[in-house]
Amino acid sequence: MDKVFPSIEEAIADIPDGATIGFPGFFTCGNPVYLTRALAKKGVKNLTIVVMQLGVGNEEINELLQNGQVKKAICNYPFFRSASRKSLFEQLLKEGKVECELYPMGTFAEKLRAAGAGIAAFYTPTGVGTLVAEGKEVRVFNGREYLLETALHLDYAFIHAYKADRMGNVVFRKTARNYNPDMAKAARITIVEAENIVETGEIDPDCVHLPNIYVKRIVKVDRPKINVTIEATPSS
């Protein structure tokens, strides 16, 4: 099997209006910047984007928002930390131009994991008694309250890899791994942008972070240039 596509454009050609797409990444780290940029250029609309944080150190997601391509965001960290700074998403939300579905970070990750593992729903202790529990079933196990949360399925996942072989075995690098494996498994079609592509068999089987069965398409990209300094910290 050879899953390498000749171009990003061809790898995302079939993405329709209304798709639900997962964008991994944690602030500046591990974002699929090339695939996201190509999607902004392609111009599909009414997207549901599943992304931990919105527009904070993530210019490519801002591009989708700017273009009016996003109908809804399912996320964890939608705003700048300081209330005096408004992210583009915050403005659009206030104007009623986008919808927002908010989850605690671990629940967000577990919803994706569940989708990839064939689990329809799960009970978690996180969020009990808070605003995120509104309208959700609470059940007691062993004397403790748990909240029912459901799996979060994706139509597509955009993955940023350090290395992939032609068959789709993937290696991530350091904290750029974050949501990449979870989203790759939660999607019907997983598209990997890889900084390095090697021949199948060249990755030590004991060192594969994402097994090839989860990957449908691969494209080669350059290593992105990301400004990471204490001063550039975009979370505040």
Next chain:
Amino acid sequence: MAKARKFEGIARELIALRIANEIPDGSYANLGIGIPTLVSNWIEGRDIVLQSEIGMLNTGPLAYGEEIDQDLINASCQPVTELPGACYFSSSESFAMIRGGFMDYAVMGALQVAENGDYAGWNIPATGRGKYGNIGGSMDLAAGARNLFIAMEHVTNTGELKILKRCTYPITAQRCVKKIFTNLAVIDVTPEGLVLREVAPGLTPEDVQSVTEPKLIIAPDLREMAL
């Protein structure tokens, strides 16, 4: 008009030191943004492993200059280094170990703490953000950590009380706080109520009570903060 703070108490760095002294060697810990981050300055050389919820164990000090690696940041988006024994994992695994009860200590900032152990730290109604806010990993850490410590100033910049009978802001988690460390005091959250264990140098229990809404139970062995 904004009220001034009544008592200065100790500096933020010393709140962090007091917390570092409370975490025993051999522990796994997660530090939130703000004063909690400062705790890491006091545990260098100690046998304490820091987890970053981005997906890392054995997180090292902040990285500067040549050390900076764009693929290596902490959960506050700061470049960091790795210590011997470091390992990386996915977000779902990161939170599985948090909810699974493997995190011995979580140290978090807070906007308000209630006497029943509820705390609020993710949503300030006055910002106009409504039911939305940056939850981050706070709700999972609060629900999952074996010991949740709160590190904060005792009152707000404008003198508003933060330790209350009931939180008025949307809460992060209910009945989860074990200990509160502020610039004025160390307070245990117990089923009987808030127990005042330590006061900052130069302050009396009455001083602390005057800026704390719930009635404080004075510990029989009340002492000056051990720094």
